[in-house]
Amino acid sequence: MNTKEVNEIIQDLYNIDPSLKEYEDKIQDIIFDIYYQKPDIESDDNFKNELKQKLLDRIYELKIENEKSNTINTNKNNNINTIMKKINYILTGVVAVACVFALFIYISNSNKSNMSTSIDANVSIKPTNGSFGQLFSQNNTENTVAQQPLTNTTRLMAGVGDTVSGNTESGKMMPTANMIISPDYVPTIYKYTYDGDKNFLSNLDTSNLPVLKRIKDSTIPFNNSLISTNTIDLSKFGNLKIDNISLNEDKQYGYSLYMSLSDGTFSISKNWAKWPQIDYSSQQTIDDVPSNDDLINISNNFIQNYNINLDNYSSPEIQTDYHVLYAKAADKTNFYIPTSSSVIYPLKIQGKEVYEQYGDKYGITIGVNFQEKKVEYVNNIQTLKFESANYDLDTNPDNILKVAENIDNYYIPDEKSNYKTVELKLENPIIAYTKIYNYDEVTSVNNEFFVPAVVFSIDTSSLDTNNYYKKYIVIPLTKEYVDEELDRINKLQNPSSSDNNTPTPTPLAQPREIQAF
Amino acid sequence: MDSKREISLIKNCQDGKLDSFTELYDEYFEKIYNFIFYRVSHKETAEDLTSLTFIKALENINSFKVDYGFFSSWIYRIARNNIIDYYRSKKDTQNIDDYKGLKDYDADIIETIDIDYNFKNIQKYIENLSKEQKEILIMRIWDQLTYREIGKIIGKSEENCKVIFSRTIKTIRERSLIILLLILLRIIK
Numbered sequence: 179m180n181t182k183e184v185n186e187i188i189q190d191l192y193n194i195d196p197s198l199k200e201y202e203d204k205i206q207d208i209i210f211d212i213y214y215q216k217p218d219i220e221s222d223d224n225f226k227n228e229l230k231q232k233l234l235d236r237i238y239e240l241k242i243e244n245e246k247s248n249t250i251n252t253n254k255n256n257n258i259n260t261i262m263k264k265i266n267y268i269l270t271g272v273v274a275v276a277c278v279f280a281l282f283i284y285i286s287n288s289n290k291s292n293m294s295t296s297i298d299a300n301v302s303i304k305p306t307n308g309s310f311g312q313l314f315s316q317n318n319t320e321n322t323v324a325q326q327p328l329t330n331t332t333r334l335m336a337g338v339g340d341t342v343s344g345n346t347e348s349g350k351m352m353p354t355a356n357m358i359i360s361p362d363y364v365p366t367i368y369k370y371t372y373d374g375d376k377n378f379l380s381n382l383d384t385s386n387l388p389v390l391k392r393i394k395d396s397t398i399p400f401n402n403s404l405i406s407t408n409t410i411d412l413s414k415f416g417n418l419k420i421d422n423i424s425l426n427e428d429k430q431y432g433y434s435l436y437m438s439l440s441d442g443t444f445s446i447s448k449n450w451a452k453w454p455q456i457d458y459s460s461q462q463t464i465d466d467v468p469s470n471d472d473l474i475n476i477s478n479n480f481i482q483n484y485n486i487n488l489d490n491y492s493s494p495e496i497q498t499d500y501h502v503l504y505a506k507a508a509d510k511t512n513f514y515i516p517t518s519s520s521v522i523y524p525l526k527i528q529g530k531e532v533y534e535q536y537g538d539k540y541g542i543t544i545g546v547n548f549q550e551k552k553v554e555y556v557n558n559i560q561t562l563k564f565e566s567a568n569y570d571l572d573t574n575p576d577n578i579l580k581v582a583e584n585i586d587n588y589y590i591p592d593e594k595s596n597y598k599t600v601e602l603k604l605e606n607p608i609i610a611y612t613k614i615y616n617y618d619e620v621t622s623v624n625n626e627f628f629v630p631a632v633v634f635s636i637d638t639s640s641l642d643t644n645n646y647y648k649k650y651i652v653i654p655l656t657k658e659y660v661d662e663e664l665d666r667i668n669k670l671q672n673p674s675s676s677d678n679n680t681p682t683p684t685p686l687a688q689p690r691e692i693q694a695f
Numbered sequence: 696m697d698s699k700r701e702i703s704l705i706k707n708c709q710d711g712k713l714d715s716f717t718e719l720y721d722e723y724f725e726k727i728y729n730f731i732f733y734r735v736s737h738k739e740t741a742e743d744l745t746s747l748t749f750i751k752a753l754e755n756i757n758s759f760k761v762d763y764g765f766f767s768s769w770i771y772r773i774a775r776n777n778i779i780d781y782y783r784s785k786k787d788t789q790n791i792d793d794y795k796g797l798k799d800y801d802a803d804i805i806e807t808i809d810i811d812y813n814f815k816n817i818q819k820y821i822e823n824l825s826k827e828q829k830e831i832l833i834m835r836i837w838d839q840l841t842y843r844e845i846g847k848i849i850g851k852s853e854e855n856c857k858v859i860f861s862r863t864i865k866t867i868r869e870r871s872l873i874i875l876l877l878i879l880l881r882i883i884k
Contacts, residue, residue, distance in 0.1 A: 184836070187839075195861040195865070198864065208868060209864070212836050226724055229720075230721075232750070241711070518710075
């Protein structure tokens with residue numbers, strides 16, 4: 179019960195209408211009484227975790243959609259500086275001491291390499307005797323959408339199905355969105371073909387290709403003797419640990435540093451208050467976008483200046499080449515030019531590059547601001563400590579190819595629906611790692627796994643659209659994943675053979691969008 | 696969470712790093728769930744509407760303008776719109792096609808919606824109040840939102856919300872005096 183805030187409400191009230199002070203006792207009684215009538219609510223932790231998992235699934239879907247879409251308008255009309263001026267930066271001496279202390283210990287700990295079997299500098303891998311359990315059971319969003327009955331919420335999330343208004347699982351009426359139908363949109367199904375050498379898995383040494391789980395927890399004990407304060411006795415708290423640290427550079431073009439010790443990640447972003455306000459009044463043109471060489475040079479200089487360790491990262495690449503996209507764009511006047519572009523330094527584990535499951539390379543990303551020609555953010559710097567466990571891998575190239583060819587096909591053919599099918603060629607398969615997330619409901623931790631995978635390049639030279647962003651097809655090699663995918667594909671291709679109890683996936687409907695502000 | 700961290704997370708989301716949204720979720724889950732529960736007083740419905748609120752917020756994070764106001768006001772506004780839709784669907788008097796997505800509802804629509812603050816002991820205070828008065832009263836005392844946040848959520852100025860709140864308290868006080876007088880009169884009789 180926070181009576182302090184209730185007292186503030188009362189004081190506020192007297193400031194608004196001083197005549198109320200005359201009835202002070204009665205007013206206090208009324209407000210406290212209303213406050214005490216507030217129902218005590220205990221939200222359901224299971225529900226909280228389930229919803230978080232739904233959001234993570236949706237985030238994964240949106241990432242894929244964003245890659246495909248060239249129409250994202252990120253509403254950059256933000257007058258950030260005006261807001262930021264109102265924010266007080268309270269970095270007390272106490273916190274500063276703690277941060278410096280924590281930073282020192284964190285960096286010291288990070289440099290300790292007390293684990294074994296690493297072949298890469300700064301990467302340590304500790305074998306485990308057991309396994310990490312099911313890797314994909316909660317992760318495979320597409321399976322969930324295709325193989326479960328579509329409730330109102332899942333329809334909304336999946337972006338398919340009719341506008342509905344009816345009963346939810348809870349039996350209550352549930353409002354739904356009347357989404358706007360885009361009249362010109364014809365759904366496209368991408369099918370992949372591969373006619374190269376099928377021996378791409380023949381030399382695979384499965385005994386030396388474990389699944390890796392990144393060890394996150396690097397929290398450090400908090401030495402409360404460093405801090406003396408008259409307001410609270412910190413020594414009364416037991417086993418305090420520093421979870422995260424945030425630091426701001428108080429200078430022009432300064433940066434904000436955020437270190438999550440519990441997650442083992444480190445990121446840098448521009449300190450908004452110390453950077454000039456971006457001029458959004460004039461739309462940027464393609465001439466404002468620096469050349470790829472310039473972007474990489476700016477990024478490399480930053481890396482060098484701040485001694486960011488790139489021992490386990492490949493040469494930098496431009497994530498989205500706006501010059502190429504602009505050249506291909508049919509409507510150049512409405513081509514959206516962002517304010518920054520990212521350079522990626524792909525992560526390598528045991529000599530193998532790491533890919534996002536949706537088909538991008540994974541690694542340290544550095545955003546370069548076009549107007550300022552400066553780095554404005556760095557993401558994905560992380561501790562590289564892993565546990566390893568061996569999983570059964572599927573080394574049958576026919577299985578892998580069947581999954582690869584149908585990886586983006588989730589819809590039962592339906593005569594009534596209007597589709598466009600585009601075939602794209604797959605080529606140059608390599609063995610790599612793919613990063614997947616699996617949310618542990620018990621611990622509420624979103625675990626990161628690195629799973630051996632086959633990665634195919636996609637030949638997009640035949641495409642005449644900018645709406646296809648995927649560069650690679652990534653197929654995790656674990657039997658668990660391949661079997662699930664084969665099962666899904668078989669059900670799609672032979673819907674009549676499905677178990678009658680299995681809900682039938684809804685055929686692709688016209689796309690719908692939620693109308694924003 | 697301080698404002699700076701919040702803005703940084705929103706900017707991350709708007710730059711495509713949507714994983715940052717989970718931190719905003721952790722921060723706001725309980726507040727939004729409670730906000731909804733106070734107004735629908737039904738666990739499963741509160742869960743449905745909470746899900747819808749966060750999914751919409753995630754999908755529309757790019758439309759949030761940092762200089763427009765606080766993220767808190769924005770997400771509460773989404774929650775409020777979902778609650779209004781819920782009541783509208785219950786009333787079944789409105790065409791579902793009138794759904795406005797994330798668009799604000801104005802006071803006229805709110806006045807047609809009868810949100811149940813379905814908790815017995817609060818009724819003596821809120822009965823006979825206008826829907827707008829009830830809404831501001833509950834937002835200020837139960838949800839502990841600032842006048843500025845309330846103003847952003849319901850589309851009124853901060854000053855206007857202050858005045859409505861103070862008049863509401865005045866009304867409650869005066870009414871309680873009348874009730875007290877009536878009780879006394881009854882005793883005397």
